[in-house]
Amino acid sequence: xxxxxxxxxxxxxxxxxxxxxxxxxxxxxxxxxxxxxxxxxxxxxxxxxxxxxxxxxxxxxxxxxxxxxxxxxxxxxxxxxxxxxxxxxxxxxxxxxxxxxxxxxxxxxxxxxxxxxxxxxxxxxxxxxxxxxxxxxxxxxxxxxxxxxxxxxxxxxxxxxxxxxxxxxxxxxxxxxxxxxxxxxxxxxxxxxxxxxxxxxxxxxxxxxxxxxxxxxxxxxxxxxxxxxxxxxxxxxxxxxxxxxxxx
Ligand code: PEP
Numbered sequence: 001x002x003x004x005x006x007x008x009x010x011x012x013x014x015x016x017x018x019x020x021x022x023x024x025x026x027x028x029x030x031x032x033x034x035x036x037x038x039x040x041x042x043x044x045x046x047x048x049x050x051x052x053x054x055x056x057x058x059x060x061x062x063x064x065x066x067x068x069x070x071x072x073x074x075x076x077x078x079x080x081x082x083x084x085x086x087x088x089x090x091x092x093x094x095x096x097x098x099x100x101x102x103x104x105x106x107x108x109x110x111x112x113x114x115x116x117x118x119x120x121x122x123x124x125x126x127x128x129x130x131x132x133x134x135x136x137x138x139x140x141x142x143x144x145x146x147x148x149x150x151x152x153x154x155x156x157x158x159x160x161x162x163x164x165x166x167x168x169x170x171x172x173x174x175x176x177x178x179x180x181x182x183x184x185x186x187x188x189x190x191x192x193x194x195x196x197x198x199x200x201x202x203x204x205x206x207x208x209x210x211x212x213x214x215x216x217x218x219x220x221x222x223x224x225x226x227x228x229x230x231x232x233x234x235x236x237x238x239x240x241x242x243x244x245x246x247x248x
Pocket of ligand 1: 009011166170171172173174209210211212230231232233234
């Protein structure tokens, strides 16, 4: 059985006041016990989020990390620092990092390794652009991004990842992949993982991301290979995010 994971990605949004609001709201309700909930907040809010959500089952995570352990890398944040500030998960290879900050597959792999070295769970984000989908290259692109990381890891390391499929054309656009489109890519990713090891494929949590909202979450999450969601915009409102968690 794969425990569903709903992870909110605040991106460069939110405030300490919003952290407190989430802390109060989540303390007052009982989250479904069979769902893991995480909030990936901006670096400066990590410690406050850990405190505010400390009495709840919500896990705190970060949105990126340096590939280096320490040193003269002004502005960078290491995996050990994230861990010390309470992060337990970290997004790696989000499409905004790939396109806006030039992170290629090698950079993504280096960050996955850095996260694993500090016992953080890397949430590896993969996804195709609209152009690639229209050229019928979705599987080639997505599986290529998966293999660029999984080929380089050993068996024990692979099992520690979570994979998020996020079609780039659906992120922040209000345009969601249909449940069938998302399921097809998730099944292809699981098939790709089975080529490494069937147990790995059976146990790997595959999240869908791309304009997931309270009103479309249930049918996406009902697909057999969708084990949760990576939620951007809708994770900034307590009620919307809670509704998605409750659909899982
Ligand atoms: C994301 O940032 O990972 C994301 C899926 O954003 P949104 O839900 O806003 O499309």
